[in-house]
Amino acid sequence: HLHRASLLLPALEAALANFSAGAAGGVVQPVRTVVPVHRHGGFLGVMPAYSAADDALTTKLVTFYEHKKDSSVPSHQATVLLLDPRNGSLKAVLDGNVITAKRTAAVSAIATKLLMPAFAEVLCILGAGVQAYSHYDIFTELFTFKEVRIWNRTKEKAVKFANSVNGPVQVCSSAQEAVSGADVIITVTMATTPILFGDWVKPGAHINAVGASRPDWRELDDELMKNSVLFVDSREAALTESGDVILSGAEIFAELGEVVKGTKPALPEKTTVFKSLGMAVEDTVAAKFVYDSWSAGN
Secondary structure, eight states: OOSOGGGGHHHHHHHHHHHHTGGGGTEEOOOOEEEEEGGGTEEEEEEEEEETTTTEEEEEEEEEEOOSSOOSSOSEEEEEEEEOTTTOOEEEEEEHHHHHHHHHHHHHHHHHHHHSOTTOOEEEEEOOSHHHHHHHHHHHHHSOOSEEEEEOSSHHHHHHHHHHSSSOOEEOSSHHHHHTTOSEEEEOOOOSSOOBOGGGSOTTOEEEEOOOOSTTOOSBOHHHHHTSEEEESOHHHHHHHOHHHHHHTOOEEEEHHHHHHTSSOOOTTSOEEEEOOOOHHHHHHHHHHHHHHHHHHO
8 A cells, every 4th residue: 555655745745834833733743652671772762653744643662673783674673553533532553664764755756856966866875675676666665766776784785785676776886986976875774873974975865764763873974964054853853962063062953854844945055964864743644645546445
């Protein structure tokens, strides 16, 4: 029921705008609660939200573990519970892995559509996990790049990625090589210290920074954070959870929903960073979409 992430675009654009409209937008969404599981290097995140516009109530449970060794278990695992907002009863339990992968990539695509330079030709992906695949799929569906490059800490995974996707992908042996001259850059890594440096980035490029979801984790260096125009999904979440935002002291220019709504400009001619942490309301509208299309088919 979610074979293409692009099916979520209208619902996600509306959800982003509603979230950034404050009380008038009808989205109730606290910053996620995160329980560290220190003994095993893991975290449990709890992400509830209600969207009045969709009359949809969900909570997502997501675990993320720093697997130092390559593991058969994915770093992120998630389940979404869809509740009946009229009486609180449980309507459905959904695979949160698919929803998380697709909604995150779709939101990055919304940011990219608004913020990328006019004649973007080179796409660069840093990381080769689940999010790399979902981003590649929607980005190659919606945009026309002449070249796609990938870099991953373990090269085998990057080679496997290049061999398993539909179009041509160039595997790069260093992050710098992958990034050099790229117009759109996506960081989808489990890095805890910077892997992308301002020095390397072409002026006017757009970066979707998707990893580093903890206040002490980084993917981007201070120079890049401070010399770019910074967009976030949620100001409150970014200042609580994003090491790239908190530790660099970079100033947030706008929430993505403000740009979608038209209350803040996009500035595609500037070097832009969209720091994506992921929001519960994105899971809410995605889960509702999946449930509604499943219901219609039954």
